[in-house]
Amino acid sequence: MYPPLNALRAFEVVARSGSIRAASEILNVTQSSISRHVSILEGHLQRKLFYREGRGLRLTEAGEDYLLQIADAFETISNATAAIKNRSKRAQLTLSAPLSLTANWLIPRLKGFLAENTDIDIRLVEGLTFDPSKKDIDCAIEYRFQPAPELASTLLLRDEIVPLISPNHFNVLALSTLDCVKGITLIETSRRLVSWHNLLEGKHWLCQQPFFTVNHTVHALEAAQRGIGIALANRHNAHHLIDTKKLVIPFLIAPSSLPRTPRYYISVPPHRGQNKQVLKLQSWLLKESKDRPSPNN
Template sequence: MASFFAACPQYDVHLLDRMILEPEEKGIDIAIEYRFEADPHFTTRQLLDDEIVALASPEYVEKHQLHNIEGLRGLTLIETERRLNSWKSILADFPWVKDQPFLSMGYSLHAFEAAAQGLGVALGNRVNAQGMLAAGELCIPFDIDDSQLPPLPRYYLSIPPHKERWARVATFVEWLEKELKSEGVDCKES
């Protein structure tokens, strides 16, 4: 956001803490939503797939010799309350999941911090964890097989149709797409 504020100091930004935008909301210019499909009431662009991965501190992985999904047995699984998929849905075919210890956090960042502190194995989006992965605070101990993944939501940029041509909206969309592209993410029209 710092680069947006520097480039566009004339615009105010109001961030709301919700997962989805309701169609009747009038005061919103743009929303970034986490949902299973695009909302037909808005002009939408898919920003990111929800590429979920297991995340743990390198020390935790070494201590528990965690190299595959079976290695999670008996370890604390860290989940985010707002995540639409969970360890329980991924591990549904493993009978031991019912006996697992869980730690539930409100936000992904809190789950990542808990994992970095060695409290367990978090489930999170690879892009959202990229900074902590790059810094070596977290690692991905194993890949989750696609056959174990339930349907995954996506992150969407949603714009009320009557606002999509507004200059401030176009400016923010261009900035966001440029930022994502610099991170190797291409947005798709929905």
């Protein structure tokens, strides 16, 4: 059974100030009220908490132990109170998105959304799909074959697979089809669902092909810029690198050569579906996906 909270507070202030009078001034109540609260707490605990010494008070051994144990609780309450009072009244939206799409497509565009919505803060977290265990996610850009039935999902971007190579590397190579990559280092992304191995399956020379493997597309694109080899990526992820001529598409892959590819969806959990800020972000993302070039600055 919890002790009376007013009695606890009175005890804590008396213990720290050393007198009933000082505690009454701090708490802005009468001395008799402080004395009564201390007596109530001693009765509840069935322990004497103070010795009288002249005009002051000294904690008993039981009082010292009790103060030590409740001190952290009062500090926690104080910190929690300060945090809630100081919390920003601005809306914060947590958006989950794949790492490479975030770095290469989303972040170059976000300045526009933030300029249009100065009362909204964006918090980005990494995720290939929506993680239902993370209750703080307001919406997610997902990379998957089909939307999850428990989410409200809308197609955002198709996965346009293209090969990418540095301009200098391209100028010294004759590349026009998939067969032309034989003997050239292929930059493979281990987390990519459509890979060089998928595209070249059945080629008798594949077992002799040199590969450079990374975990994320963002690293594959960097490696391609450095002339390590040919990367395979989503055109949307590399849009700004293509626009700025840091990477070039040496040839297009015939749709018949591609396996079924995932797509990017913007998905919202049911409890956030009517949130005005979430709807604003969703609408803006869909507008940005309509073949609008990525800004270069």
